[in-house]
Structures are given as structure tokens and as C-alpha cells.
Amino acid sequence: MDMQSRIRQLFLASIEAKQQAMEVITPHIAQASEIMVHALLNEGKILTCGNGGSAGDAQHFSSELLNRFERERPSLPAMALTTDSSTLTSIANDYSYNEVFSKQIRALGQPGDVLLAISTSGNSANIIQAIQAAHDREMVVIALTGRDGGGMASLLLPEDVEIRVPGSSTARIQEVHMLAIHCLCDLIDNHLFGSEE
Numbered sequence: 001m002d003m004q005s006r007i008r009q010l011f012l013a014s015i016e017a018k019q020q021a022m023e024v025i026t027p028h029i030a031q032a033s034e035i036m037v038h039a040l041l042n043e044g045k046i047l048t049c050g051n052g053g054s055a056g057d058a059q060h061f062s063s064e065l066l067n068r069f070e071r072e073r074p075s076l077p078a079m080a081l082t083t084d085s086s087t088l089t090s091i092a093n094d095y096s097y098n099e100v101f102s103k104q105i106r107a108l109g110q111p112g113d114v115l116l117a118i119s120t121s122g123n124s125a126n127i128i129q130a131i132q133a134a135h136d137r138e139m140v141v142i143a144l145t146g147r148d149g150g151g152m153a154s155l156l157l158p159e160d161v162e163i164r165v166p167g168s169s170t171a172r173i174q175e176v177h178m179l180a181i182h183c184l185c186d187l188i189d190n191h192l193f194g195s196e197e
């Protein structure tokens, strides 16, 4: 296959992944945005984590809250747990890579805060431990997953929300995760600062 055909094929696969996901995850994105708005209105903050591309997604979301999304508005409290290399390397070195997020959550998480936990497989051990730590700190968990939700899905409590993207390609699931994150930013801004068409 030539390069341009391959690129078109990838675009079409991404469009199809988004169309399939739209039917399934729309209500869960709405529910997740309500939980985040409730936390932000009650002095809560949002902590985010993920590995690889999902670490980038976690940072993408927190920067849009901390700085701005599409309009001028006050900064909102969010923090990615993926960025402090001293903390990450020392926890991984002294304890285990599986604890790089959970240890930070046990220190920073407060009751009423939200954890946005991102994993396409739902099976990354450090994300699973992050969810356990968030529950211990009485935080609500929003899980962005894929495939069958993995170990993350079975850990969630009734007050948590899973946004599970159908499909099995990590790349396609990540592309839908990014759209879901922008939906969350849009819904949060509209709720807190008035709707914009």
C-alpha cells in the first residue's frame, strides 16, 4: 500500500473508532464532567495519571484546567502526577514502579478530590494501585479505559465512572481518549462559566 493510502486508512480507522465510541461513552463523559464540576465547586482538585501516551494525555488535561482551554477564565486546580522526575525515579528506585502514582496520591489526595486514571488496557499495575490509593483517600475515580476495562474496571466503586472506549487498538483508544478529554474540558467550562455555542 502506498503512503497516502495508508494515511487515509488510519484516518478512517480513527473516525470509525470515534463513531463507535460516541454511541457508548457519551453518557459516561457527561457523568464524569458532573463529578469534576462538583469537586471543583467544593474546593476539590483533580489529580491525573497514565503511562506513555496516556501520561501525555494526563498532562494535556491538567494543563487545560490549570491554564486555559478555549476561553479566558480563572485557573482550575488540577495536577498531573507524571511530571516530577525526582519523585518518579526515587519511588521507582526505592520501592517499585507500581507505586509511582499511589505514593503521590497518598500524600496529596484529599476526600472529595477526583483522580483521572488513564489506561488503554485497564491493566497497568501503577494505575491500579493509584485507584486503590484514591479510594483510601476517599477520592472519586474517573477511569478512562479501553478493551474490556481490565483490572481497573473491577476495582471501581458505584460512585466512580468508567469511560471505556470500545476496541482493541491502543492508538485508536488513545485518539478517542483525547476527544473525551476535550469534551470534559468543554463541559466543565460551560458549567462553571456559562455556555458558549
Ligand SMILES: O=C(CO)[C@@H](O)[C@H](O)[C@H](O)[C@H](O)COP(=O)(O)O
Pocket (backbone or CB within 6 Å): 051, 052, 053, 054, 118, 119, 120, 121, 122, 123, 124, 127, 170, 171, 174
Ligand atoms: O502511546 C503509546 C502507544 O500509542 C504507548 O506509549 C503506550 O501509552 C504505552 O505502551 C503504555 O505503557 C500503555 O499502557 P496502558 O495504556 O495499557 O496503561
Ligand SMILES: [Zn+2]
Pocket (backbone or CB within 6 Å): 053, 171, 174
Ligand atoms: Zn501513542
